Each structure stands twice: as structure tokens, then as C-alpha cells.
Amino acid sequence: MSKMLALASPHTHAGTSTTRLMYIVAACLLPAAAAGVLYFGLPALIVLASCIAAACLSEWLCLLLRRHDWRACMDGSALLTGLLLAMSLPASTPWWVAAFGSAFAIIIGKQVFGGLGHNPFNPAMLGRVMLLICFPVELTDWRAIATPDFADGEIILSAAWQGIDAISAATPLYNMAEGLSLVELVSGAHPGSLGETSSILILLGGLALVWLKIIRPVIPVALLLGLGAPALVAHLIAPESFDSILHHWLSGGAMLAAFFIATDLVSSPTSNKGQWVFGLGCGLLIWLIRSFGSYPEGVAFAVLIMNAATPVIDHYLRPAVFGSQSAHLQ
Amino acid sequence: MFLSARPFAGGIHPKGFKELTEDKYIDRLDSPDHLYLNLQQRNGAKLVSLVEVGETVFKGQLLAKGSSDMAVPLHSPVNGKLEAIKEVTSPHPAGLKTSCMVLSNNGDPRWGEDHRPCDFRQLTPEQIIQKVLDAGIVGLGGAAFPTGVKLRLARQAKVHTLLINGGECEPYLTCDDRLMREQAAEIVSGVQMMLKALGAQQAIIAVEDNKGEAIAMMADAIAELPQISLKSVPSLYPMGSERHLIKAVTGEMVPPGQLSTKLGILVNNVATARAVFHAVRFSRPLIERVITVSGAAVEEPGNLVVPIGTLVSQLIAQRGGLKVDAARLVAGGPMMGQALPSPFVPTDKSIGGVLALTESELRQEQSHACVRCGSCVEACPMGLMPFQMAAYSRVSDWPQAQHFGLDNCLLCGACSYVCPSKIPLVQYFQHARGNLNAQRSMRQKSAHARELTQARQLRLAKEAEAKKAAKAAKASKRKRPARRRAASGGEE
Numbered sequence: 061m062s063k064m065l066a067l068a069s070p071h072t073h074a075g076t077s078t079t080r081l082m083y084i085v086a087a088c089l090l091p092a093a094a095a096g097v098l099y100f101g102l103p104a105l106i107v108l109a110s111c112i113a114a115a116c117l118s119e120w121l122c123l124l125l126r127r128h129d130w131r132a133c134m135d136g137s138a139l140l141t142g143l144l145l146a147m148s149l150p151a152s153t154p155w156w157v158a159a160f161g162s163a164f165a166i167i168i169g170k171q172v173f174g175g176l177g178h179n180p181f182n183p184a185m186l187g188r189v190m191l192l193i194c195f196p197v198e199l200t201d202w203r204a205i206a207t208p209d210f211a212d213g214e215i216i217l218s219a220a221w222q223g224i225d226a227i228s229a230a231t232p233l234y235n236m237a238e239g240l241s242l243v244e245l246v247s248g249a250h251p252g253s254l255g256e257t258s259s260i261l262i263l264l265g266g267l268a269l270v271w272l273k274i275i276r277p278v279i280p281v282a283l284l285l286g287l288g289a290p291a292l293v294a295h296l297i298a299p300e301s302f303d304s305i306l307h308h309w310l311s312g313g314a315m316l317a318a319f320f321i322a323t324d325l326v327s328s329p330t331s332n333k334g335q336w337v338f339g340l341g342c343g344l345l346i347w348l349i350r351s352f353g354s355y356p357e358g359v360a361f362a363v364l365i366m367n368a369a370t371p372v373i374d375h376y377l378r379p380a381v382f383g384s385q386s387a388h389l390q
Numbered sequence: 391m392f393l394s395a396r397p398f399a400g401g402i403h404p405k406g407f408k409e410l411t412e413d414k415y416i417d418r419l420d421s422p423d424h425l426y427l428n429l430q431q432r433n434g435a436k437l438v439s440l441v442e443v444g445e446t447v448f449k450g451q452l453l454a455k456g457s458s459d460m461a462v463p464l465h466s467p468v469n470g471k472l473e474a475i476k477e478v479t480s481p482h483p484a485g486l487k488t489s490c491m492v493l494s495n496n497g498d499p500r501w502g503e504d505h506r507p508c509d510f511r512q513l514t515p516e517q518i519i520q521k522v523l524d525a526g527i528v529g530l531g532g533a534a535f536p537t538g539v540k541l542r543l544a545r546q547a548k549v550h551t552l553l554i555n556g557g558e559c560e561p562y563l564t565c566d567d568r569l570m571r572e573q574a575a576e577i578v579s580g581v582q583m584m585l586k587a588l589g590a591q592q593a594i595i596a597v598e599d600n601k602g603e604a605i606a607m608m609a610d611a612i613a614e615l616p617q618i619s620l621k622s623v624p625s626l627y628p629m630g631s632e633r634h635l636i637k638a639v640t641g642e643m644v645p646p647g648q649l650s651t652k653l654g655i656l657v658n659n660v661a662t663a664r665a666v667f668h669a670v671r672f673s674r675p676l677i678e679r680v681i682t683v684s685g686a687a688v689e690e691p692g693n694l695v696v697p698i699g700t701l702v703s704q705l706i707a708q709r710g711g712l713k714v715d716a717a718r719l720v721a722g723g724p725m726m727g728q729a730l731p732s733p734f735v736p737t738d739k740s741i742g743g744v745l746a747l748t749e750s751e752l753r754q755e756q757s758h759a760c761v762r763c764g765s766c767v768e769a770c771p772m773g774l775m776p777f778q779m780a781a782y783s784r785v786s787d788w789p790q791a792q793h794f795g796l797d798n799c800l801l802c803g804a805c806s807y808v809c810p811s812k813i814p815l816v817q818y819f820q821h822a823r824g825n826l827n828a829q830r831s832m833r834q835k836s837a838h839a840r841e842l843t844q845a846r847q848l849r850l851a852k853e854a855e856a857k858k859a860a861k862a863a864k865a866s867k868r869k870r871p872a873r874r875r876a877a878s879g880g881e882e
Contacts, residue, residue, distance in 0.1 A: 067718075067729045069724075069725065069729075069806075070724060070726070070753060070806050072725065073807055073812060074404070074808050077811075078761055078811045079758075081763070135758065175759065176758060325761045325762055327762075328762075330764030330777070331764070331767055331775070374775075378775060379774070380773050381646050381773045382634075382637075382646070382773045382798070383648075388643070388645055
């Protein structure tokens with residue numbers, strides 16, 4: 061049968077592969093992750109490592125139990141889930157909490173549905189929401205940044221960077237009154253989840269994905285519009301109670317969600333129209349949760365809610381069949 | 391971010407590999423020793439041989455014909471002898487054997503009859519169409535639909551525009567490109583003849599913009615012909631698809647499930663136009679065609695004029711043979727062509743390319759499950775959702791597969807070409823289509839059977855009634871004389 065499969069046309073192929081896709085996405089995330097390590101120190105590195113290791117290990121275990129080819133645990137999809145989850149966690153998260161969340165994401169979020177391609181929800185966000193509910197204290201323990209000093213050609217790593225004596229702080233989403241400068245928001249030199257703070261690096265990574273045609277720009281644009289439009293209007297009407305559009309775009313996980321989380325291939329709609337609805341819905345929900353909800357950040361919830369709507373979106377918003385709008389239909 | 395002006399949504403830019411052959415002049419194949427002419431056509435129609443085994447045949451002689459115009463006649467490509475009529479492996483991927491006429495060739499290149507040139511302006515449209523039918527011409531773009539039938543139907547539908555397809559969007563293939571560069575005048579003459587046959591007002595020759603020289607040559611050839619124009623269309627697969635070419639050239643769309651004649655447009659391929667020229671001008675039947683021989687395994691890729699019925703192995707041998715092992719032989723282009731079961735199968739009128747592909751050129755086997763990336767949706771030129779169609783075909787849910795557009799699928803393979811998981815989507819669609827066809831013919835059969843049964847019952851009932859009536863009539867006839875007899879008896 062396998063030989064018969066290979067005989068069908070087309071006989072030629074573009075040369076893309078799912079594994080390559082996954083590793084490119086991970087590579088585009090790396091600069092932002094590296095910035096996280098720079099700002100938050102060794103604890104960030106530990107969170108990253110434990111998430112990725114736990115994801116790959118649980119993938120391997122599940123594939124083994126399901127009698128699938130266990131080597132597929134290195135196809136990049138588990139690694140990406142672990143990486144994304146880690147980047148959405150505070151650097152201070154204990155390693156075992158991070159690892160637990162990551163294993164949950166893979167096992168419950170993905171493998172119980174049938175593995176790669178079958179999960180209705182974004183596994184990383186499912187893991188994050190589970191952690192947020194089970195470990196609210198650990199998941200909201202934001203640290204002040206502890207960037208190493210580069211003086212006289214020497215790198216001075218503070219105790220905080222080494223994770224010994226960290227200083228707690230509030231994320232910009234908790235306390236907008238603190239007023240971070242635009243430079244701080246863009247560069248990421250402010251408290252927050254370890255991979256979410258550097259908006260500029262995430263944006264660049266995301267644009268690289270668009271340029272490499274790994275993702276279509278529809279979902280990022282729609283999400284940023286869906287988040288930006290209500291933010292703009294609300295801020296114009298009542299600037300005291302609503303954050304500005306830039307604040308919404310550049311703080312928290314908005315940028316990461318726009319380019320890397322909401323664009324998850326498996327759990328997002330496939331048609332252009334569907335992606336517009338999905339992106340706008342995610343953006344709007346993020347704004348609503350941030351502005352009116354009891355949680356400071358709404359990315360994970362927003363994405364999961366829209367994931368749940370994906371089958372319906374895919375069912376109703378299909379591309380138009382060629383010729384169906386023909387003037388000669390009658 | 392600028393949206394490029396695409397002539398239609400979807401479509402892909404596959405790697406062309408046309409540089410392998412596009413700059414080489416068309417060669418003529420050395421006269422082959424034996425030819426194998428298939429008596430069964432692609433559309434299933436069967437032909438009956440008009441020649442006895444052992445008889446001498448001449449080049450251009452009518453050898454076999456079918457019962458209707460859908461079965462195009464076969465002519466002898468060579469001078470020689472009908473050696474046998476036997477079962478020979480056909481180019482079908484399953485290696486089915488079909489009945490073939492085996493001709494031996496005496497190497498004499500002359501035509502058997504004198505083919506005096508004839509001025510098509512003196513002919514009526516019906517006469518032109520009859521000449522095309524008699525010449526056994528089929529669409530040389532790959533579908534192999536009888537051209538004469540197509541012209542006749544289009545004439546009845548009163549088409550106003552003849553669109554000549556010089557798209558050639560399949561990678562590797564350059565036979566149409568070369569033909570346009572080398573035989574532009576003949577193609578244009580064929581177009582004029584078809585215009586007359588159709589009674590259409592204008593012809594548009596559409597060529598993909600990656601064929602600059604072909605465009606220049608065609609532009610020269612149509613220079614003083616106001617009825618014929620030339621249009622360069624973007625190179626985008628599947629530009630050669632009738633519907634998409636019409637959209638790119640005229641901006642109009644053929645409604646799903648309908649024919650282009652509804653818009654008053656008929657599409658024909660450039661090579662077909664040239665065959666029409668030879669048929670009408672010289673009364674020469676279609677006995678040869680240009681075939682691209684290419685692929686990384688071929689020593690010297692190029693284009694050849696090949697008599698119909700030549701073995702694939704001979705084409706490859708003439709181009710220097712194979713330099714490395716070929717992982718697969720393909721008849722046609724790599725997007726929609728069919729894998730050949732062996733090199734020892736004859737070519738037919740529909741085959742425009744023979745590719746010997748190496749392992750590295752081939753699509754590998756499926757590597758992952760579908761990750762719903764939507765690449766196929768974006769690539770589909772028909773606006774379908776291939777991954778959904780494949781998922782439903784996989785579980786034999788044909789109605790759902792149809793719901794997602796199976797009936798509108800062109801089987802162009804754009805989806806499978808871009809799929810990062812290398813899912814053999816087209817195979818699922820072919821499988822589903824095959825099953826639906828089987829169901830349809832089953833339904834037709836049972837409907838026919840039902841009709842027959844009903845007719846039989848009706849007939850039986852009628853017969854029974856007639857019998858009854860006859861009996862009654864007889865009885866009444868008998869009764870009356872009986873009564874009379876009784877009465878008379880009484881009298882006695």
C-alpha cells in the first residue's frame with residue numbers, strides 16, 4: 061500500500077516539511093527567549109529548559125504508549141509547545157511547576173486528542189491556564205529585571221540575575237499608573253513573563269515568519285486590530301480608566317499571541333475569512349479580559365475561547381468555490 | 391504589504407525545470423521498428439481494426455475506427471505491415487493490458503497518398519469539422535477529447551471566442567513552448583481554420599509570460615490578422631486549466647459544473663491547432679506529436695517528434711538513455727501525469743511528456759498527520775478545502791467529501807505539492823471519485839434494471855389482459871353459437 065501511495069500524482073513537491081516548519085517557528089522565537097534570559101537571569105533559563113525537556117519527554121512517552129514512532133517526539137512540535145509555554149511564564153516559576161504545566165500541555169492538551177494535528181486547543185495555552193488556576197501565586201510572582209552590567213569589558217551578574225535574591229515587581233498590566241516609557245515597553249526591560257516582554261524581538265521574529273511564508277499575516281493583523289480598535293476608542297473616551305493602544309499592543313503577551321500563539325496551525329481556522337474572524341475575536345477578547353476581567357492578562361483565555369470556535373468558523377467561513385460568483389450563473 | 395494582482399485566487403509557483411529542454415530545437419525520433427497502436431481509447435471507446443493481420447499498410451492509412459465520433463479513428467504512422475493484434479501493456483499506471491495493433495516499419499518516410507494542399511477558405515465549416523474528425527485529432531493538451539466533436543458542439547452553442555491555450559503550466563514540459571517558437575505560422579493557420587469552423591468572431595492566443603520567445607514568435611505570426619490577438623498571462627499553476635485561463639484572459643468565470651461554451655468561449659491547445667492545420671490543409675491525419683523527454687535521470691533532455699505508438703523506452707534511448715537510475719517514469723507532467731508501469735509501454739495521442747525522475751525529484755511519502763496548516767486551502771485554485779475533502783474521503787464519507795467540493799476538484803495537485811506533511815491528497819480524491827463513479831453507474835444500472843422489470847411487468851399484465859380479453863371474446867363467440875345450437879337443438 062505504501063508503494064501505491066507514492067505513485068499518485070503530483071510526482072513533485074515543494075520540499076517543505078512539517079518538521080522544518082516547527083523548527084523555523086522555534087528559531088524565530090529564540091531572540092525573544094534569549095532576551096528573557098538576559099533580563100531575568102538563570103531562573104528564566106531553568107524555566108525554559110524544564111518546559112522543553114518535559115514537553116519532549118511526555119511526547120516521547122505518549123508516542124511509546126500509543127505504539128507510534130517514538131522518534132516523532134523530536135519533530136519540533138513538542139519542543140515548540142514547551143518553548144511557547146515557558147515564554148508565557150514568569151521567570152520565577154519553580155522548575156517543577158513549569159515542567160508539570162508542560163507535561164499537561166502535551167498529554168492532556170495534545171496526545172489525548174490523537175496527537176499532532178488533532179488537538180482542538182492550543183496546548184501551550186491550555187497548560188498555562190491550568191497552571192494559572194492551580195498555582196496562582198507562583199504564576200503571578202513577577203520579578204524586577206536584573207540585566208547584567210557590561211562595564212570595563214567585564215560582565216557583572218547580579219545576585220538577582222543568578223536567581224539568589226530577586227526583587228518582586230508588578231507587571232505593567234497590573235499597574236498602569238507606574239507609566240513605563242515606550243523604550244522600556246519595546247525593548248522588554250520591564251517585569252513580565254520571561255519571553256513576552258521584548259515586543260520588538262517578538263515582532264521581528266513574527267515578521268520573519270511572515271516573510272518566510274510560514275504563517276499568513278492575516279491572524280496577526282486581525283488580532284492587533286481587534287485589540288487595538290476598542291483600546292483606541294476606549295482610551296479616547298476615558299483615558300483614566302483605559303490603557304492606550306500602544307500599551308495594549310506592547311505589553312503582556314499580545315505580540316507573542318499575535319504572531320506565535322494565535323497562529324498555531326492546528327487550532328486556528330484555515331480559510332482567509334475564518335482567520336480574520338479568529339484574529340479579530342482573539343484581539344477583542346484580550347481587550348475585554350484585560351479591561352474588565354479579574355485576570356490581568358487575557359491572552360491564554362482569549363485564544364482558547366477562539367480555538368473552541370474554530371470548527372464552527374471553518375464550517376461556515378469557507379473560501380468561495382471558483383466560479384460560484386460568476387455573472388453567468390443563470 | 392501589497393497584494394500582488396493574481397489572475398485568480400490560489401495557484402502555486404512550482405519549480406519549473408523547463409531550462410532542461412526549453413532552448414533545444416525539436417528533434418525527430420529515429421524511425422522505430424515497431425509501433426503499438428491501442429485499440430482502446432482513453433475514454434474507454436473501442437476501435438475495430440479495418441486491416442487484416444499480415445496486410446501491408448501505408449503511412450496515413452486509416453487502420454481502425456469506432457462506432458461513434460467519440461471514438462477517433464487511428465491511422466498508420468509508418469509504411470509497413472500489420473504484424474499482429476495482441477494484448478500489450480498500456481501506459482495505465484496499473485499496467486493493464488489492452489488490445490493493440492502491432493505494426494512493423496519498413497523505414498520509408500513517404501506518405502502513402504498524395505496530400506494536395508487545399509484552401510480552407512473554399513471549405514464550409516461542416517467540411518472543416520469533418521476533416522478534423524477524419525484526421526483522428528484529439529486535444530493534445532492531455533485530456534484527449536475528440537477535437538471534431540468539440541468544434542461541432544461549440545458551433546452549435548454559437549461560441550464567439552476561441553481561446554488558444556499556450557499556458558503549458560506543468561513543470562518540465564516545453565513541447566508547446568517549442569512548437570510556438572518553431573511552428574508559429576502553422577499554429578496560427580490552424581487557429582484561422584478553427585475560427586471558420588466555429589463561426590466565431592475572434593481568437594485569443596494566451597501564453598504564460600515565462601515564454602518570451604514563444605510570445606515574440608506568435609506575435610509575428612498574427613501580425614496582419616485582426617481576428618487573432620495575443621495575450622501574455624502570468625505564469626501560475628494551473629494556468630493551463632480551461633477555467634483559470636478564461637478567468638485570466640477575459641476576467642469571466644465559468645460557473646461550477648458548467649462548460650466554457652456557456653460563456654461563448656471554446657479553449658483549444660496550441661498543438662491541437664497545429665494538428666488541425668495539417669488535417670485541413672493537407673488532409674493529413676494525426677500520426678505523430680511532440681513529446682518532451684525530461685527529468686534529472688535523462689542524459690540529454692529534449693523535445694522529440696514521435697510517431698503515435700512508439701515505446702517510451704525508445705524515446706529515452708534517443709535522448710541518450712538514463713544517466714542514473716530513474717525512481718519513476720511519468721507520462722505527462724509531474725503535477726497531473728501518471729506513473730508508467732514500465733518503459734516498454736507505447737505512447738498515445740494524449741501523452742505530451744515522458745519524465746524519468748530521480749528519487750530527489752519525487753514527492754516523498756507522507757511524513758506527518760495533517761496539521762491543518764491551511765496551505766492546501768491557500769493553494770487550491772478552485773476555492774476548496776482539500777484537507778477536509780481528504781479527511782472525509784479517508785473515512786469513506788463521500789457525501790461530506792462532495793460537500794467540501796470534491797466534484798469541483800480539478801485534481802491539479804497544487805494542494806499536495808505544498809502540503810508540508812506530504813499527504814497524498816490527490817490520491818484520496820481519485821479514490822473518492824472512483825467510488826462515487828462506481829456508485830453512480832451502479833445506480834444507473836439498477837435504475838435501468840428497474841425500468842426493464844417494470845416494462846416487463848407492464849408487458850406481462852398487458853399480455854394477460856389481452857389473453858383474458860381474447861379468451862372472453864372467444865368464450866362469448868363460442869357461447870353464442872352454443873346457445874344458438876342449444877336453441878336450434880331445442881328446435882330439433
